[in-house]
Structures are given as C-alpha cells and as structure tokens.
Amino acid sequence: MLEQLLDIPYVQPLVLTAAIVLVFPLVAGYIVLAERKVLADLQVRLGPMRVGPYGVLQPLADALKLMLKEDIIPSRADKWIFWLAPVLSTFTALSAFAVLPLSDRLYVADVNIGILFILAMSSIGALGLILGGWSANSKYSLMGSLRAAAQMVSYEVPLGFATVTAIMCAGTLSMQGVIRSQLERGVWGAFDNFGLMLIPTALFIIAGTAETNRAPFDLPEAESELVAGFHTEYSGFRWALFFLAEYAAIVVISSLCVTLFFGGWLRPFPNVAALEIPVNFGFPAALFALMAFGCLKGVPKQPIAGFKILMALIAGAFLLVAGAFVVPAVNELVIGLFWFCFKLAAMVYLFIWYRGTFPRFRYDQLMDVGWKWLIPISMAGLILNGVVQLLARG
Amino acid sequence: MAATTLAPPPAEDATLLDSNEMVLNMGPQHPSTHGVLRVILKLDGETVLGTDCVIGYLHRGVEKIAENRTYQQFAPYVDRMDYVAAVSNGLGYCMAIEQLLGVEIPSRAQCVRVILAELNRIASHLLWLGTHALDIGAITPVFLCFREREQVLNIFEKYCGARLTTHAFRIGGLQYETYDTFERDCLALCDLMEEKVQEYHSLLTGNRIWVRRTKGVGVLSAEDCKDYGVTGPLLRAAGEAWDLRKVRPYCGYEKYDFEVPTAESGDTFDRYIVRMKEMEQSCRIIRQAVETLPAGPIKGKVGKVIKPPPGEAYVSIEAPKGELGYYVVSDGSLKPYRLRVRPPSFVNLGALDKMCRGSLVADVVAIIGTIDIVLGEVDR
Numbered sequence: 001m002l003e004q005l006l007d008i009p010y011v012q013p014l015v016l017t018a019a020i021v022l023v024f025p026l027v028a029g030y031i032v033l034a035e036r037k038v039l040a041d042l043q044v045r046l047g048p049m050r051v052g053p054y055g056v057l058q059p060l061a062d063a064l065k066l067m068l069k070e071d072i073i074p075s076r077a078d079k080w081i082f083w084l085a086p087v088l089s090t091f092t093a094l095s096a097f098a099v100l101p102l103s104d105r106l107y108v109a110d111v112n113i114g115i116l117f118i119l120a121m122s123s124i125g126a127l128g129l130i131l132g133g134w135s136a137n138s139k140y141s142l143m144g145s146l147r148a149a150a151q152m153v154s155y156e157v158p159l160g161f162a163t164v165t166a167i168m169c170a171g172t173l174s175m176q177g178v179i180r181s182q183l184e185r186g187v188w189g190a191f192d193n194f195g196l197m198l199i200p201t202a203l204f205i206i207a208g209t210a211e212t213n214r215a216p217f218d219l220p221e222a223e224s225e226l227v228a229g230f231h232t233e234y235s236g237f238r239w240a241l242f243f244l245a246e247y248a249a250i251v252v253i254s255s256l257c258v259t260l261f262f263g264g265w266l267r268p269f270p271n272v273a274a275l276e277i278p279v280n281f282g283f284p285a286a287l288f289a290l291m292a293f294g295c296l297k298g299v300p301k302q303p304i305a306g307f308k309i310l311m312a313l314i315a316g317a318f319l320l321v322a323g324a325f326v327v328p329a330v331n332e333l334v335i336g337l338f339w340f341c342f343k344l345a346a347m348v349y350l351f352i353w354y355r356g357t358f359p360r361f362r363y364d365q366l367m368d369v370g371w372k373w374l375i376p377i378s379m380a381g382l383i384l385n386g387v388v389q390l391l392a393r394g
Numbered sequence: 395m396a397a398t399t400l401a402p403p404p405a406e407d408a409t410l411l412d413s414n415e416m417v418l419n420m421g422p423q424h425p426s427t428h429g430v431l432r433v434i435l436k437l438d439g440e441t442v443l444g445t446d447c448v449i450g451y452l453h454r455g456v457e458k459i460a461e462n463r464t465y466q467q468f469a470p471y472v473d474r475m476d477y478v479a480a481v482s483n484g485l486g487y488c489m490a491i492e493q494l495l496g497v498e499i500p501s502r503a504q505c506v507r508v509i510l511a512e513l514n515r516i517a518s519h520l521l522w523l524g525t526h527a528l529d530i531g532a533i534t535p536v537f538l539c540f541r542e543r544e545q546v547l548n549i550f551e552k553y554c555g556a557r558l559t560t561h562a563f564r565i566g567g568l569q570y571e572t573y574d575t576f577e578r579d580c581l582a583l584c585d586l587m588e589e590k591v592q593e594y595h596s597l598l599t600g601n602r603i604w605v606r607r608t609k610g611v612g613v614l615s616a617e618d619c620k621d622y623g624v625t626g627p628l629l630r631a632a633g634e635a636w637d638l639r640k641v642r643p644y645c646g647y648e649k650y651d652f653e654v655p656t657a658e659s660g661d662t663f664d665r666y667i668v669r670m671k672e673m674e675q676s677c678r679i680i681r682q683a684v685e686t687l688p689a690g691p692i693k694g695k696v697g698k699v700i701k702p703p704p705g706e707a708y709v710s711i712e713a714p715k716g717e718l719g720y721y722v723v724s725d726g727s728l729k730p731y732r733l734r735v736r737p738p739s740f741v742n743l744g745a746l747d748k749m750c751r752g753s754l755v756a757d758v759v760a761i762i763g764t765i766d767i768v769l770g771e772v773d774r
Contacts, residue, residue, distance in 0.1 A: 361607075
C-alpha cells in the first residue's frame with residue numbers, strides 16, 4: 001500500500017518537501033537549543049532550564065514569542081525589499097535541501113548537478129542578507145550588509161575550489177553519485193588521494209564557516225560592533241526568518257561537507273563487512289539506549305509531575321528507537337539517515353565549538369586570510385590532488 | 395560639541411564621490427560601549443577618521459552632593475563612582491579626609507585595607523578581561539572571569555555584607571574586624587587566581603586571532619600618555635613604570651615586595667599582558683599582607699563627629715584603572731566645602747580619539763574595552 005503510493009510520480013518528493021518545510025523550523029529550533037546548551041557547557045553555566053525539563057520546550061516557547069511579536073517595518077525603509085529579503089534568504093536556504101542525500105533512498109531529487117545547485121542557492125541567499133541590510137536604511141545594517149557582500153565574494157572562491165577538488169576526486173556532480181563513488185573507492189573523500197584530500201576538507205570547513213557567517217567570521221552581524229549587523233532593524237517573525245535561514249545554511253553547508261568529504265550516509269569503513277554488526281546495529285542502539293538512560297536518570301530530579309512524565313516519555317521514545325535499530329528490516333531503512341544525521345550533528349557541533357572558542361576576525365584580516373591564504377592554498381590543493389590522481393589512477 | 399573635532403559637512407556642490415564619509419553614532423545604547431558612553435564616529439568605509447565622545451548620561455552630580463553631606467554620610471557615595479572598584483574609591487576618600495584630620499591609622503587597619511584593595515584590583519581586572527574579550531568576539535572568557543570574580547565578591551560579602559558597593563572602610567580605619575576565616579579565604583583565592591590566570595592565558599594569549607586583533611591596535615606612546623594625563627595600566631604598557639604604590643607609597647605598600655609590570659609598545663596586547671601580570675602581583679601582595687597581618691586596634695583616634703580643621707588635601711592612590719585622586723577643601727564645618735575627584739577613567743578616555751584615528755570600526759570597540767572605563771566614574 002505505502003510502497004504503491006510512493007511509486008506514483010511526484011508523491012515522494014512532494015511529501016518530503018512538505019516534511020522539510022514543516023519540520024525544519026522545529027529542527028532549527030532544536031539546533032539553537034543544542035547550541036545554547038553546548039555553549040553553556042563550555043561557559044560553566046547551565047543554559048535554558050526553565051521551559052520544560054532541562055529546557056526541552058524552549059524552542060517552542062521562542063517560536064511562539066517570535067510569532068506574537070509586533071511586526072515593525074522602519075518608516076524610512078524600502079518596504080518591499082525589506083519584506084523580500086528574509087523571504088529570499090529562507091527560500092533559497094530551504095530550496096537547497098532538495099538535493100541533500102539524507103539516505104540512499106531518502107531525498108527529494110537526485111539532480112545530476114546537485115552540488116552546483118547548492119552553491120547557487122547559497123550564493124543567492126547572500127543576496128537576502130545584502131538586500132535586508134540595505135533596505136533598512138540604517139547605517140549599522142548597511143555596514144553589516146557591505147561586510148556580508150565582501151565576505152561572501154571572498155569566501156565563495158576557496159569554497160568553490162575545495163568543492164571542485166572533491167568533485168574531481170568523485171568524478172560526478174550528483175550528491176548520490178559522490179557518495180557512491182566513495183563507496184566504490186572504499187574510502188571517505190577526506191582521506192582519498194593518499195590523504196591529500198585533507199587540504200580541501202579543512203579549507204571547506206573554514207570557508208563554509210565564513211559562508212554561513214558563523215563565528216569567528218560573523219562580521220556581518222558582529223554583535224559587539226554593529227549591534228546586530230544586517231538584521232539590526234528586523235524584529236519578530238521577519239527576524240525569525242533570517243534566523244531560520246542562518247541555521248538552514250549551516251545544515252546545508254554541513255551536509256555538503258559530510259557528503260563530499262565524510263561519506264554522506266555511508267557508515268565508517270563501508271567496505272569492511274565484519275564491522276556491519278557493531279557499527280550499524282550496536283552503535284546506534286547503544287547510543288539511543290544511553291540517551292534513554294540519561295533521560296531516565298533525570299526523571300526524579302524534575303520538580304513537577306508533568307515534567308516527570310515528559311522526561312519519561314522522551315526516555316521511552318529513545319528506548320523505542322534503540323530497539324528499532326536492532327530489527328534488521330527497520331535498520332536497513334533508517335541506518336543511512338542515522339549516519340547522515342550523526343555526521344551532520346558532529347559538523348554542527350564543530351560550528352558551535354568554534355563560536356565558544358574563537359575571538360572575531362577584523363574586517364581587513366578576514367580579507368587577508370581569504371585572499372592571501374585560503375585561495376592560494378585551495379588552488380594548490382586542487383593542482384596537487386589533480387596531479388596525484390592522474391598519476392595514481394592513470 | 396561634535397563640530398569641534400569633526401570636519402564641517404561637505405559643500406553644497408559636493409558630488410557623490412566626495413560624500414563617502416559617514417557619521418556613525420555609537421551609543422549610548424550599544425552593546426559594547428560599556429554603559430552609556432556615546433561615541434560619534436566619522437568613517438570612510440570602515441576606517442575611522444575621527445571620534446567624538448559625548449558623556450554625561452550617568453551624571454549624578456556626586457561632587458556637588460558631597461557639599462551637602464557630612465564627611466561620613468558622603469563615604470558610601472564614592473562607591474557608586476567606579477562601582478567595580480568600590481573599595482579603591484572608598485580607600486582614596488578615607489585617606490583624603492584622614493590627611494585633613496591628621497590621624498594615625500593603626501597598622502592592622504592599613505594591612506586589611508591593602509588586602510581588600512588588592513582583592514578589588516583583581517575583581518576589577520577580571521571584569522575588564524571578560525568584557526574586553528567579549529568585545530573582541532570571544533564569548534567564553536567572560537563567564538570564566540565572573541566565576542573567579544564571584545570568589546572575590548564572596549570575601550567582600552563575608553567581610554562587610556555588601557558585594558559591589560562595599561563601603562568597606564571608615565574614616566580613621568575600619569568598621570569591622572576581619573571574620574574568622576578571612577586569612578584562609580584570601581590565601582585560597584590567591585592560589586585559585588594564580589592557577590586561573592594561566593587558564594586565561596591559554597584561552598587568549600596564544601590565540602592567533604586574539605593577537606592579531608590586539609597587537610598594534612590603539613597604540614599610545616609614553617609621551618602621548620603624559621600629554622593626555624593617562625595613568626594606570628595604559629601608561630605602564632607604554633613602558634613607564636609609574637605606579638603610585640611604588641613611587642609614592644601609601645597604606646604601607648613600601649613594606650611589600652612586588653613588581654610593577656611594564657611593556658614596551660603601548661598597544662592593546664601590551665595593556666592586556668600588563669593587567670594579567672598585575673593580577674599576579676596583587677596575589678603576591680595579598681599573600682605577604684596576610685602573612686604579616688599584625689594584631690591591634692582597627693580604628694585610629696577619630697571622634698564620633700568628624701570636623702576637620704580648615705585646609706585642603708589632595709590624596710591620590712593607584713586604583714585599578716589609574717591614578718584616582720581626591721581633592722578636599724574643608725572650611726572647618728561638618729561638610730566639605732568642595733570635593734573634587736580625579737577619576738582615571740575620565741582622563742584616560744580623553745585619549746580615545748588619539749588611539750582610534752586611522753583604525754577600523756572593530757578596533758574602536760577593542761580600544762574602548764582596553765581603556766577600561768566605567769561610566770559611573772567618567773560622568774560622576
């Protein structure tokens with residue numbers, strides 16, 4: 001029944017699209033919660049603890065608050081562009097989800113130029129930032145958007161070179177194709193070409209951080225200098241859209257990185273059959289069981305009955321998931337998604353870790369790093385990998 | 395006020411190419427102007443052509459209030475000037491009145507004063523370090539600094555009940571005897587700080603971004619410092635070993651063995667290093683003071699009614715931010731005839747324009763942070 005339904009053309013893509021558009025805002029909310037919790041952990045504090053047990057309902061409260069806020073358009077702003085900018089940013093960021101290979105069977109579209117599509121969408125997304133800052137008719141916003149423009153232009157070049165190196169290594173522009181080629185070669189993209197692919201991997205992560213305006217490259221919204229940079233004049237739901245776009249961009253760039261360099265939905269050592277049971281069955285089951293155990297331990301600490309029940313339910317859900325991973329039929333369906341999300345989470349954690357650790361670059365230093373270091377190194381990496389690949393593969 | 399330092403607006407016939415200068419108003423509501431400082435920036439792109447400070451948003455007329463309060467009544471007010479270094483403020487004020495009265499302060503009281511003042515220097519520098527790092531974009535050190543500052547404030551709380559505006563000293567000595575575990579707490583804090591300063595170094599000093607953001611930024615030479623009357627860590631970072639605790643010892647500072655940290659280039663990085671070393675030196679002083687803490691009375695021979703003979707006194711001390719001076723004129727009545735404060739923050743802030751010209755917007759924020767101003771003291 002279900003399979004028949006999915007075989008009808010356009011049903012699976014449409015269902016997935018709807019799911020992404022509806023569910024991603026919630027996912028973004030929980031990435032924010034994760035960010036706040038991880039930062040809190042780095043900064044010897046607890047983070048959100050009031051809304052729900054350990055703050056698990058905080059994203060919902062935040063979303064509700066943002067939707068109920070008054071919608072302000074500054075009187076001197078260019079009204080239509082001001083309206084358009086966050087829509088443009090969010091639209092492009094969510095569009096890029098279309099080609100993300102969530103697992104071997106879970107994706108909206110497997111286009112033969114998937115990687116190009118993502119890069120194009122993230123470039124247009126930058127336009128939203130620029131327009132948003134420019135249309136607000138505020139000096140802080142203007143400076144933020146000018147910085148955004150310069151930064152995007154500078155860092156898309158090394159990002160592009162790193163991507164090109166990975167494409168060269170894989171021999172295809174299709175996201176699924178890149179992962180399949182890594183499966184065939186039996187090694188993740190990052191370690192291919194005798195480890196030389198580590199150069200573009202590192203560059204991709206650095207340039208990707210800059211591309212998504214995350215610390216230490218968060219100059220367009222540098223809080224301590226430009227108040228809030230390009231979105232200084234935005235409030236309420238429009239601001240939330242920019243926020244959503246930022247987190248969507250992080251997920252997209254991280255997904256691209258995971259796909260190109262870390263094997264996408266492949267498990268670690270995909271060609272070592274002996275690891276199938278411990279890695280594909282044992283690891284996820286143990287992970288979720290551990291999470292369930294952690295939640296159960298938190299139950300008695302909750303002050304009210306409602307929180308206790310919620311914690312117990314969450315623990316139960318985790319336990320259910322852990323159990324599901326042991327069933328071979330279910331495991332086969334979801335294991336790709338699990339590995340993709342697991343690697344994605346590791347990347348997002350890296351982004352948050354940066355933010356808790358590094359001071360911010362200055363505008364001229366950012367340009368220095370981009371043009372004098374990243375671009376030459378990425379070009380050298382491309383040539384080096386090309387030569388090695390030619391010699392090794394013939 | 396803006397017209398005095400910033401160039402006049404472009405002429406009527408200026409073309410689009412001439413008008414690439416922008417005046418940006420920073421503050422008084424801005425995340426990193428450390429309170430209610432307003433800086434008007436004239437920018438060419440991101441390059442700062444000139445700045446103009448507008449102050450007075452926190453002006454409470456403290457000096458005028460002094461003329462309407464008795465000497466004891468006014469003492470708590472000084473805590474509200476540099477509220478992150480309230481102990482130093484109180485120390486300077488008490489010493490000025492004591493000089494007018496000509497009383498001798500018992501050695502135990504002096505020793506406790508030194509301990510508390512040095513603890514306060516650590517607390518003040520910790521707050522500076524946290525906020526300065528936050529301005530430059532490192533969001534974690536501020537929480538670590540506040541964690542340690544909490545320990546200092548705990549000692550204040552145990553000693554006098556207050557944490558921020560302590561009013562720890564009285565004219566003539568101390569109000570309270572130290573509490574039972576005072577010495578132990580102070581030594582424990584020194585141990586903690588010596589360990590934690592290394593932790594801050596590991597977070598920032600070796601970080602290439604931090605070094606690039608601070609080296610060569612906001613340079614102020616020793617000559618410039620003297621011209622502007624700039625004192626404290628800013629002067630010492632420029633290479634001048636000028637510390638009132640050494641050159642004009644008070645409160646028995648001559649008894650303690652400590653160094654005056656200096657640096658050479660007078661940039662933001664040097665000021666950071668100097669303040670970090672000062673925290674270590676403060677620990678050194680506290681250790682010696684605790685070990686040599688004499689027994690005896692805690693208050694000199696001062697009457698219940700304080701009525702200094704007519705005359706004037708100027709006393710200055712080395713506050714965490716620089717030279718903090720009190721000039722008091724007495725007409726022989728219960729209230730000061732005139733009281734004037736020389737606040738280090740206000741004088742040091744005068745050099746902002748000199749330090750900012752030619753730098754970038756991001757540097758302005760770093761420079762405001764490195765001057766270490768407290769607007770309560772700037773505006774009084």
